Amino acid sequence: MNANTTMPKIALGAWSWGSGVAGGDQVFGNHLSESELKPVFDTAMGLGLNLWDTAAVYGEGSSERILGDFVKDTDRDNVLLSTKFTPQIASDSPDAMQEMLDGSKERLHTDVIDVYWIHNPMEVERWTPDLIALAKSGQIRSIGVSNHNLDQIIRANEILGEAGLHVSAVQNHYSLLHRSSERAGILDYCKEHGITFYAYMVLEQGALTGKYDSAHPFPQGSGRGDSYNPHLAEIERLTDALRSIGDRYDASPAQVAIAWAIAKGTLPIIGVTKVRQVEEAAAAAQLHLADDEVSLLERLGDETGVNTLREWEQDMETSSRNS
Structure with a gap:
């Protein structure tokens, strides 16, 4: 990580930026232009939220391209870039990872990636x-693994350790509806080994923001609509509690869910498409929940009975080494 740049409490996600396969239009039902997203980037940077998470696979590179167009006009020392190598789209070349990294660096207008996953x-x-x-070779500053179970994280650390390197970051799905990484011991392993745990889908792609319920579903035909619309009724007690706790702190349900993730010692990745969402995320980083509030939210999350394991994920509690 760039030694001159302070790590914020929250990362901002650009998965919903761009379009195409695995892009914002197909997954989120969004259709966003650079002109709409530039104020989002500028506001975030002004508030000190300078850690941006993307991937080569998001929108077939279009997420990186949009972010990179903003980064090229920014002092590179002031921004932290996190992007990913996705094995499923790798070429058959023996240099497949280098080739994918080269593409990411070109789209992001940078010579070095702060966190490469x-x-x-x-x-x-x-x-x-x-x-x-x-x-x-100095092309990446730190190493992360995403969607890995505990055995796989340990094995990756062993392989890197033989070269004097180590896993610096783990990025898994983690929310009030999906705590399998916690139950599998991954959060404890990360704490013991000084690894930053990045929690993605903390808001379950909007399902925990309070914006959607059985009377106000997600856009039909989007990936998140297909995943969450059938379960909106079951999670209403949880979103009601998020709203109730938020009222005590003059905070939104989304801010309470983000504050919960921070209270658990994780670094949440919050997808942002609007200036208001950036401002809310920055305020959420200053929100401190009481222990009984954390416990209540977790109990209600468990009681929903909703399983939000997605098609690309493994169940961290039941999966074994798959290397």
Whole structure:
């Protein structure tokens, strides 16, 4: 990580930026232009939220391209860039990881990536060693693994350790509806080894913001609509509690859900498409929940009975080494 740049409590996600396969239009039902997103970027940077998470696969590179167009007009020392190598879209070339990184660097207008991730744990033994040359050549400042179970994280750390490197970050789905990384011991492992745990989908793609309920569903035909609309009735007690606790702090349900993730020792990644969302995220970082509020939210989350495991994920509690 850039030694001159302070790590914020929240990362901002650009998964919903761009379009195409795995892009914002198909997954989120969004249709956003650069002119709409530039004020979002500028506001975030002004508020000190300078850690941006994206991936080569998001919108087939269009998320990185939009973010990069903003980064090129910014002092690079003031922005932290997190992007990912996705094995599923890798070429058959022996230099597949280097090639994907080169594409990301070009789109992001940078020579170095602050956090570079293996996006999915496909063939841990094959792909993890390829990170070593990238790190030792200074092209990436720190190494992350995403969607890995505990065995896979430990194995990646062993492989990197042989070269004097280590896993610096883990990025998994983690929310009030999906705490399998906690139950599997991944959060504890990260704390014990000084690894930053990035929590993605903390707001369950909007399902925990209070904006959507059975009377106000997600856009039909979007990936998140297909995933969450059938369960909106079951999570209303949880979103009601988020709203009630928020009223005590003059905060929104989304801010309370973000504050919960921070209280658990994680660094939440919050997808942002509007200036208001950035401002809310910045304020959420200053919100401190009481222990009984954390416990209540977790009990209500468990009681929903809703399983938000997505098609690209493994159940961290039941999965075994798959390398």
